[in-house]
Amino acid sequence: MPCFRCGARQTDPSRGASPWRRGVRADRQVLVCPGCQSGRDWAADLDGCAACGSTALVSRLGEIECRDCGHTREAVPAGPADSAGLVRSGAPPGDGGLSEEVAAALTRVLRRRP
Template sequence: MLICPDCQRTHDLDLDTCTTCGSIALICRLGEVECRSCGAVRLAGSRPESPARPDGLADEVAAALDRVLGRLTSHA
């Protein structure tokens, strides 16, 4: 999700931050999250400083990709 820089600074948003430097300038790609400020990389979905989020979204996204790409795998 894109959030304009002004909103990032002026609103009380619960944004993911880098566990190394605290920056909110993060890029998520292919199962990992990279900080644009310091270059630290972590696995996507791991937010140790935040409360656990409900499971299922990753499975829903994977199932949607399977349908769109015509894959015959199933996700349980």
């Protein structure tokens, strides 16, 4: 999953915890890369908890849970694209050619002819 702000793709950390942060925006789980975290107040772009205001939210199985206070709520279903411009299913707009890269990798690994 790419960074929701700049589209950078996550790579495996050499050791230890990942420097990437998770959050929820428009009821959808998103990642924030270390570069975007060092910029302006990136947490302002994320949804906040209705109970405590924290942005430490996770989205799982149709519900949103606050990691700070434990408050949960049902995720609001939306159409193909919501007001924030996020696609609710499938690849995000402008996936940077990821679909083509995956298809090319599968072709190489499975030794298919194009």
